[in-house]
Amino acid sequence: DGGITQSPKYLFRKEGQNVTLSCEQNLNHDAMYWYRQDPGQGLRLIYYSQIVNDFQKGDIAEGYSVSREKKESFPLTVTSAQKNPTAFYLCASSILAGSTYEQYFGPGTRLTVT
C-alpha cells in the first residue's frame, strides 16, 4: 500500500519544548516537502529536499529544522524558537523527473502548543 504517512495525527506540546513530526513515503519519490497550513492562508512552504542529505529553506523556515538521512523519511522539528507553532502541518513528496510537478500529500499532523 503506497503513500505518505505522517504521525502522529494530533500532537500537543507545552510552550518551550521542541517537537518532531514524522513523515515517511514509500513512493520512491526524490523530493519531499513540509508545508504549514493556517486558516485563510493556504499552504506555506517550510522546507524542501530534493535528495538525501540536502535540503533548502522555504518561505517560512524560521523556527524549524529538518533532516533527510534516508530517501523515504523527512522529519520536521518545530523548535521553541517558532513563535506561533500551533498549525496543521503537511508533508508532501514528488518525482523529480521530466516536466512533472505533481506533489502528493500526507494526511497531516495537527500540532497544538499551549
Added chain:
Amino acid sequence: QQQVKQSPQSLIVQKGGISIINCAYENTAFDYFPWYQQFPGKGPALLIAIRPDVSEKKEGRFTISFNKSAKQFSLHIMDSQPGDSATYFCAASGLTGANNLFFGTGTRLTVIP
C-alpha cells in the same frame, strides 16, 4: 507576497449548479497549474492540472480553463454535488527546478442539497 491569488474565499452553490473558482498569477515563468481538493482534517489531493500549451482540460465534472494572456485560470465543477463540499486550492509551479508549488489561499465550497 502572494504569488497566486484565489477567489472567492467561500462559495455556496445549489446541488446541480456550476461552481467556479478563479486564480490569477503574475510570474510568466509558471508552467504548471494544479488544483487540489481538501476535506476537513485531511491532506490535499490532486484533482486536475493544466499546462499553458492548452486552454482547457476536462476530467469528468471538473474543468480547468486557462487564459495565458490574462494570466488567469479557473476551476469549473459541473453538476455540483454535496460530496464536492471541500476546500479547493489552486497552485502554480515552474520557477525553479525544485518543483516548488505556490498555493492560493483556498476556496471553501459548500454545495447545498
